[in-house]
Amino acid sequence: MNLRMPEMLREHYKKEMLGYQLSLIGGDLASAWTHLERSHILGHEYPFEHTCSHWQMLKFGVKNRDLREVLGQLPRLLVGGIKSFSGVIPRGNTGGANVSALKPMPVPAELKLILDNSKKYPHVRS
Numbered sequence: 001m002n003l004r005m006p007e008m009l010r011e012h013y014k015k016e017m018l019g020y021q022l023s024l025i026g027g028d029l030a031s032a033w034t035h036l037e038r039s040h041i042l043g044h045e046y047p048f049e050h051t052c053s054h055w056q057m058l059k060f061g062v063k064n065r066d067l068r069e070v071l072g073q074l075p076r077l078l079v080g081g082i083k084s085f086s087g088v089i090p091r092g093n094t095g096g097a098n099v100s101a102l103k104p105m106p107v108p109a110e111l112k113l114i115l116d117n118s119k120k121y122p123h124v125r126s
Contacts, residue, residue, distance in 0.1 A: 002084065005046045009118035013042045013049055020056065029064065033096070036060060040095030041111050047081040053095055054080050061097075072097020 005013065016039035023032035036057055043049030054076045061069030076095065083089055092105035099105065107115065 002045045002087075003047070005043065005049055006118040009042060009114065012114050012118075013039055016042060017052075017056070024060075033060065037094035037096060038108075038111060041092060041107060042114065044080075044089050044093065044095065045084055045087075047084040050084045051077065051081040057095060057097075069097045076101055 016035045020032050020035035020039065023029075023035060036053060039056070040050070040053040043053050054073055058070060058073035058077060061067075061073055080095075080101075090102055090104040092107040093099060093101070093103055094105060095101075
């Protein structure tokens, strides 16, 4: 059970969330969404961060009047954190309504390196 995100991983997760906010403020919706997907990949093993990524995706859907995304995020919000607790996580899944919540996906190389290093060195800051 992963309750606490390793420090190294937390820093990268926060960078993605900050990138999301800055892109959203700057009106670059495609970049904002990419940052949300990356935050989901980094945080989906941890209940709080996983749920937070889905919450931001829901808010993004509402802001952009994307009914498909809003409806897709509601069940993910309800069960995403539980899936993190149980360890039933499809590795690499980007978390959006455009993909099955159960589908494993390739992890981008730079994120794979971050995830692997955070497991080897959980208390190291990057």
